[in-house]
Structures are given as structure tokens and as C-alpha cells.
Amino acid sequence: MTLPTGEIDALFAAWDRPDTPGYALGIVRAGELVYARGYGMADLEHGVSISPATVFDIASISKHFTAWCVLALADRQQLSLDDPIQRFCPEVPVYGQPITLRHLLHHTSGLRDYLSIWPVAGVPDANVFRREDVYATIARQTGLNFAPGSDYAYCNTGYWLLGEVVRRVSGQSLREVAHEQIFAPLGMASTHFHDDFTEIVPNRALGHALHSDGNLRLDLSFCDLVGDGGIYTTVEDLARWDAVFDASPLAGGDALIAQMQEPGRLADGSAISYARGLVVGAYRGARTVSHGGAWAGYRSFSCRCFSCRLT
Numbered sequence: 001m002t003l004p005t006g007e008i009d010a011l012f013a014a015w016d017r018p019d020t021p022g023y024a025l026g027i028v029r030a031g032e033l034v035y036a037r038g039y040g041m042a043d044l045e046h047g048v049s050i051s052p053a054t055v056f057d058i059a060s061i062s063k064h065f066t067a068w069c070v071l072a073l074a075d076r077q078q079l080s081l082d083d084p085i086q087r088f089c090p091e092v093p094v095y096g097q098p099i100t101l102r103h104l105l106h107h108t109s110g111l112r113d114y115l116s117i118w119p120v121a122g123v124p125d126a127n128v129f130r131r132e133d134v135y136a137t138i139a140r141q142t143g144l145n146f147a148p149g150s151d152y153a154y155c156n157t158g159y160w161l162l163g164e165v166v167r168r169v170s171g172q173s174l175r176e177v178a179h180e181q182i183f184a185p186l187g188m189a190s191t192h193f194h195d196d197f198t199e200i201v202p203n204r205a206l207g208h209a210l211h212s213d214g215n216l217r218l219d220l221s222f223c224d225l226v227g228d229g230g231i232y233t234t235v236e237d238l239a240r241w242d243a244v245f246d247a248s249p250l251a252g253g254d255a256l257i258a259q260m261q262e263p264g265r266l267a268d269g270s271a272i273s274y275a276r277g278l279v280v281g282a283y284r285g286a287r288t289v290s291h292g293g294a295w296a297g298y299r300s301f302s303c304r305c306f307s308c309r310l311t
Helices: 003-013 058-074 101-106 116-119 131-139 154-171 174-186 234-247 253-260
Strands: 023-029 032-039 041-043 208-210 214-216 231-233 279-283 288-293 297-304
Touching: 003 032, 023 058, 023 234, 058 101, 058 154, 058 174, 058 231, 058 253, 058 288, 058 297, 101 154, 116 131, 131 154, 131 214, 174 234, 208 253, 234 297
Parallel strands: none
Antiparallel strands: 023 032, 208 214, 279 288, 288 297
């Protein structure tokens, strides 16, 4: 089927200008990047346009990769998904009922989201966030939102803790583990967990936001925290990752990719749409796995349709 590129470009026409931040788009079919384009500007200060090679902070889409790293450790029997989080992170209070890694993967832990707590606690968005700040926030929580496994609530705290589990079990940073086991084998040369916000990243798009006065301003991330977010990548590299859903060359192979797509279940047996770093859904009768991301001036979305007929 011929791609309707004119119709696709028309969807982004409002941002395909030299005076506005924009988007990078990639369309993958059968493991091949069949269409890739940039629209608008990556850096309004210096007049740099967006291209398929532009690097973006993809925020919560990073959860794909954190989940894969945890599942890989379980596959090598270095941990169990039914281990309580306190086995690896004793800083997390004990609330009377076990909170397992499985709960964290499916957002059924009941833990409170640290990113929702910080604004209430008066922590400014422009703060330099640190690991110890997250642990201190978790330690101050005297209760849960609900009993572990009884309900679902999207929670960045859980995936940040999963990144910590990877770090403590492997003895390497999440960045190192993901590079060695995912990004390097797949040739994702422009992708990394950004665990040093001062690091210079070639071809990076700056975050922008439209303020109430009608003017665009920079909206950047000063965050070293990874696991719940933190990946910098391009649409070209994400196309390489998408191919693993057809046939995975990574250690653990197709079995780990299948595990990522298993929806969670609550204690009463009911299924939820969130799997492990992926949201399971449907589009025009075809199964989909997807995830979105939002952080500072960045927005991202990834969706894979299985056997979808776009007619």
C-alpha cells in the first residue's frame, strides 16, 4: 500500500514552520522505516530544524526499556518478579502487605507517584532532582493509595524503583545495562538513558512551551532520574527497537518481548490494559501496544499495530 504522505504531512502543517517547535515522525512497516520526517524547529534560538536524526527526551516511553531490563534479570534468575521491593530497596517502608516487582511493572503497587507529591510539597519544576530526594519522598509516605494488587494507578515511583533494582542487582547503572543489552546490539547509536542532565547531546531538540502570555519559552529538563523516564533517542533508533516485536535478536529473544505484552491482573483476577512498560489495546480490530510520554517541553507517543489494515 502506498503511504498517503501528503495527508500525513497535512496533519503536521501547523507546526512545519521556522517559527515554531515541531515533531519528528517515523512510520515502520514490516521492520522497515518507510517514512520519516521532521516538522518545525528543534531549537528556535539557533534556527535548527527537526529531522529524523533529531534526539528527543521520550519521557515515559522509556518504561519499555526499564521493563525489558527487569525481565531480563528475571530470565537469568537474578531476581523474581514476586520478590518484594524491600529486598532490593530497603528504603521503601513496609506497609503490611508485600509490594512486589510484579506490582511495580503493572502499576498495581498502591505507591504514591513522587512526581505528583512534589508539587504539593512545594518542590519547583526547575529543581535539580536527585536520587536521595526520591527516596526521602517515598520514606515520608505513611500509607498507600490502595492495597497492593487491588487496583491500578499509573505510578512513576514504581518504574523509578525498578531502575534502582536493575542498578543494585547488576552492579551497573541502568544506562550501562540498557546500552550493553539493548541499544548496542540493535545499533541504536543515538539512544541512552540520560542520567547526567549536564551532558552535551549532539542533535538534541530543546523543550519549548507556550506560556499564558502567548510567547514560547524554553522548557528544559534538569533531571538525572531514570527508569520511569530519561531516554533520549530518535525516530530512526526507535524503528530498530520496533523490529524486535517481529523477531528479537536480543538475549532472551522473543520470550521476553512476549512477557512485556502480558496484561496485568488484579488480585480478583480481572485484567487491566497495562502490561509491562506497554499499554495493550486495539485499533480497527488489530491488537496494539503503545505508550505516551510527557516531561518538561517534550511530548512523545509510540504505537505498534499488529496486522492492521489502514484503508
